[in-house]
Amino acid sequence: MKDRIRRLLRWFAHRMPEVLLFVFLAAMVPLVVMVGALVVRKARLVLTQPAAFVADLSANRWPLAAALLCLVGSVVAVIVFWRNWTYLWAVARRLIIEALHRKVVIVLLVFFAVLMLSLPFILKTEGSLKSQTQLTLFYALVLGLTLLSVLAIFVSAASICSEVEQKHIQVTDTKPLKRWQFLLGKWFGVVVMCSTILSIMAFAAAALTMQLVKKPDTRRMLKREAEAAMANYNQVFDEVLVARRPVIPELPEQAFTRAEEIWKEIVAKGDAGDNVHKRERHKRRVLDATLAEYYTVMAGHAIVMRVDGLLPGQEGSLFVRWDAHSSKPGEELSGTWVVLRRDVVEDEKGKTGFRYVPVHVELPPAAGYEWTAYARNEFEMPASVVPPDGTLFFQYENINTASAAMFNHTIPIEILQKQGGFWPNYYRALLTLLCHVALLAALGMMAGAVFSFPVATLTVVFVVVVGLIGPWFGTLLEPAIMTGEAPFLRDLLETIWRRGVEGFLTVMPHFGKYNPLSDLTDGITVTWSSVALAGAVMVFLQGTVAMLIGIYFYTRRELARVIV
């Protein structure tokens, strides 16, 4: 019996890479199913409503291009892997065995478990069940992603560098294995391993979160207490463990027209300047100022924002988020929201017109009739009020007589409408995180193919840091250049900045841009479009470029070169 168990354990240990591969493939099954369903839906749309499809195409140009790139890239990847599977899997398998033998996976999971289990204690004092759930899920996933990123960078760079430094490659390269197969196999091994670890981490994070959100036992509570506890509990499922679709108003055309007029006046006066970049920035600021002016509601005035594309016939709630502050610093807002529906009516003469019907009124929450200053406010309204045309008008009336309400001119208002369950959303977010890991692994491969291990890891860390702080760094540096005193130097610096640094920052991976964790824990839908964008940019563009650079240098490298 002991022998049998030992044999079984040995067989299992020997087959561990295949188990990981199975987990990876199983994790990809929902993706294939969901993408398949999406493709079928779009195909039906083409056949039944071509006009609607064309409209969709023009409205979602980039997501569709990204989806197309992902699809084509996936097909190419499947063909490449199919034709070279023996080699690629042999290399990937060996990398996984190495990682398992070196206890990398176990140690990483232990670290994650220890840190994650300490999260509820650290975050216990954060307030409501909703915020505790949000923070626990968010930080558990951030923790997982951080550890996984470190693992992806180190394992990928180390596995390539150690092959050369420990001279294993001097045997492996004499076998009928092409060097690109070697690099791609290694990358695949890292991705398979990381996807399994990510699955385990995601499962653990979800389990911990669900453990926090227990249905309260209201049998021994007073009625008011029970209602409050249930409201608290339901709030988690309404606002965190849910997928809500954000709908925003279109930017007002009249503001754009007005900005164009102002710009023409500036040009006519000769105040636009000669420097092309400065002109561009100037023009952008004119537009920003015009939009800000448009979204400024003076004392006693009102603004109406039209929101299209809401889904009619839904149950539950709509969550309306709005972002504004008072013109007087520190002063709280006072205003009333009235939500209107537009009905088409006919008068006695048969002439059609519109009638606006209030469907919801939201007064300021506190007795002082004031909203919170400098914060994103949110109110809830029934989803059933959405008319069949999916259009609602949101009117804000500023009842403060002394100060103006200034809305964020990019996204002044956002309507969140329930669109699906939390778990599909969670899955899409995890897919996006896997794209991050795949890109990091590709960067590690690239750096490892060119540099020695310490230099390779430092290079990738540099790229990641630049990718994370690049946009913020750009916004910091721009005003500094603007305030320079010497015009020549200022122009020169600006040119260098624009053409050099900005270009460099543009091609760097933007990890923050495709991070789905804020949306996920805010209960906002992580759309297939965002997954497709992350996949297209991080895997099929940047990842592929990184791998190609790595392959280019690796195939031209003398692997037995003696360093003298």
Next chain:
Amino acid sequence: MASADDTVIDIIQLTKTFRDFWGRESVKALDSVDLDIRRGEVFGLLGPNGSGKTTCVRIILGLLFPTSGAVRLFGKSPRAVDVKKRVGYMPEESHLYAYLNAEETLDFFGRLFRLAPGERRARADALIEMVGLKRARRRPVGQFSKGMARRIGLAQALINDPDLIILDEPTTGLDPIGTREMKDLILTLRDRGKTILLCSHLLGDVAQVCDRICILYGGKQRAIGPVDELLSAEDRTQIKAPRLPEEAVQAVKDIIATHLGSADEVDVSTPQHSLEEYFLKVVRDAQRDKLVTAGAELGTAAADFLKRSGGEGEDLVHQLVEAARAEIEGRAATPAAPEPAPVIRTGADEALIGNLMARAADDGTAEEAGQEAAEAETAREANVRREVLDDLMGRGTGNADEG
């Protein structure tokens, strides 16, 4: 003259220069080397440390690129996948994955040759048995002794049943049993039509197994030709006979004196068993007594899957030699000890070669071309080695730059 089809490795005017970070020439590891290794021969690439042997092998394997000149394996680039399928390489150090065990190591390399799972397993079993690692098959390679690592290194080199086998210092780190087995295996593989390139500075081993050798020094080719021709001492005669009585020995001496005018250079002695033979006898006795060892055991004859390689008529030749195969394998597995006999030595040969090479070779193990080249530039050492090699070649003291 060998036909083009018979040429397995063709090296034409091969030069390799290493450059430093700034692109300046730091070491000229190989300088206009020409080699032509033919199918079915055991070719020895010899030279002291820093002579360019390993660099040459690495270029042949596509691990380094020539600065000028060309290398063709089976008429193609060394980096062609078709070529790599036919090559087996055992490096000087067994650069294998420490955490894989013997089975996993062979399984990994078998996968790289796209061997079917059953075939992979069968070959791995046969090779593990052949190299005597049956008991250590599930131990991580990282825990192996140097000799055991060499054995698994050899096994991985043969997993694809290669036509060309490149062995870099194949007997380094091996115990006398392993050394003997390695040499026997080389001969067996040669008999099966494999081409073997042997890179070594252990001249005793090379002399026993190689058909032809090339001697490199300072990256230049100093000598090339059949071993017998290069090593024959034309001015000496050796007579071997069953044990002779003292009178008979004296009579022989008298005859020699009659012919040479003096018997001063005649040396008559009774040969001893070599230490190698005695060592092997002790180990075989221990095995007969079934003493257990955790290390390597005696290997078996070459694995059956290592088929005869060759061009046209391969099958026919294979059939013809099949009858003799059992005899050959038997001889390879248990080489017969020679009958002790008095030897009359009239000059130096193997002892001289051994001594010469011991003087010529440094003790360093790593063949770092840069370091070696730096050493090679030392004038004193260069002079010593020049004498050694010239002695070895049967020449007088000559110009080192010749040839």
